[in-house]
Amino acid sequence: MKLDKIIKLGSIKTSKIELIDITKAWIALSLAFTFIYAGASIINGNISKVLTVSFLMMFVISLFTAGLGFLLHELAHKFAAQYYGLTAEFRAFDQMLYLAMGLAVFIGFIFAAPGAVIISGLVTRKENGIISAAGPLTNYLLGIIFLVLLIFYPVVIKSINIWSIGFSINMWLGLFNMIPFGNLDGLKVFNWSKLVWILMVLTGIYFVFGF
Numbered sequence: 281m282k283l284d285k286i287i288k289l290g291s292i293k294t295s296k297i298e299l300i301d302i303t304k305a306w307i308a309l310s311l312a313f314t315f316i317y318a319g320a321s322i323i324n325g326n327i328s329k330v331l332t333v334s335f336l337m338m339f340v341i342s343l344f345t346a347g348l349g350f351l352l353h354e355l356a357h358k359f360a361a362q363y364y365g366l367t368a369e370f371r372a373f374d375q376m377l378y379l380a381m382g383l384a385v386f387i388g389f390i391f392a393a394p395g396a397v398i399i400s401g402l403v404t405r406k407e408n409g410i411i412s413a414a415g416p417l418t419n420y421l422l423g424i425i426f427l428v429l430l431i432f433y434p435v436v437i438k439s440i441n442i443w444s445i446g447f448s449i450n451m452w453l454g455l456f457n458m459i460p461f462g463n464l465d466g467l468k469v470f471n472w473s474k475l476v477w478i479l480m481v482l483t484g485i486y487f488v489f490g491f
Contacts, residue, residue, distance in 0.1 A: 293362075294369070301372035302354065305394035308377040309350050310342040312384040312392070313449060317342065321388035338440070345426070345446035349419050349453050350394065356414040357397035364411070366401035392456060396463055409472020412465040413480065419454030420483060423447050427491075448488075455484025 287294050315321060318338045320329035329335050354370045361368035372395035383389045399411070426446035429435075435442045458466035458481050470477040 298369045298371075301395060302351065302370045305370075305372040305377060306343070306347045306350060308381055309392060309394050310347040311339060312380045312390050313342045313346040314339040315384040316388060316390055317445060319388070320385075322385060323387045327385070334440075341440065341442055341445060342449075345442065346449045346453070349422055349446070349450040350392075352418050352422060353415040353453065353457070354395075354397055356418040357411055360411040360414040361397065361399045361403075364401075364403065364407050366399050366403060368397050368399050370397050371395055392453060393462075393464065405472050409469050409476070412468035412472075413476060415465050416454040416457045416469075416480060416484070419450040419457070420480075420487070423450035423454065423487060426450060427487075447491075451484060451487040455481065455488050458484060 287296065287299070314335065315330075318329050318332075318335045320326050320335060358368045358370065373393065376391075376393045376395070380391055380394060383391055399408075403411070423446070426443045430441065430443035430447055433443070457464050458469065458477065460466040460470040460477070466477065466481075469480065
């Protein structure tokens with residue numbers, strides 16, 4: 281992992297490279313979700329919706345629902361890794377950002393794997409599993425917070441329920457990342473503890489498909 285000069289933001293250690301990567305991933309992922317929730321895609325013939333005020337409004341909402349979920353997910357990995365004395369920084373995967381945007385624009389589907397927290401140092405299978413589980417668990421927790429807000433403090437702007445979007449996006453992100461494949465968190469959690477993996481998958485399925 282290429283390291284840049286360390287920047288301290290309070291107790292958080294980061295770098296210029298990490299800040300740039302996490303910012304572009306945040307914007308790209310939020311924009312991809314905006315296409316999905318705005319119903320703007322080439323295959324549906326609704327791509328002209330990108331020129332509307334509602335599309336811009338949805339982008340702002342996505343920044344603070346999907347974008348916040350992404351940011352806290354990655355920070356959870358970073359802080360969990362640092363707890364074990366490891367060096368950890370987020371790096372964006374540019375090809376995956378292009379894929380996420382391309383699928384959203386052309387067919388209205390999203391594959392959300394914008395990057396990952398790269399860890400340096402010796403780590404056990406258990407530690408790696410816990411570090412990996414921290415991200416999806418953060419999405420689940422944030423989703424539950426949005427659900428509570430949805431129930432007790434609903435905020436609706438032009439038929440758009442902000443908390444509902446935050447709930448559904450974060451629960452979906454948590455469940456998606458539990459897929460035991462490639463660089464997704466699910467594979468590392470599965471290799472550490474199949475019981476934990478099953479419980480986390482069932483939790484995601486319940487909230488994604490049960491509400």
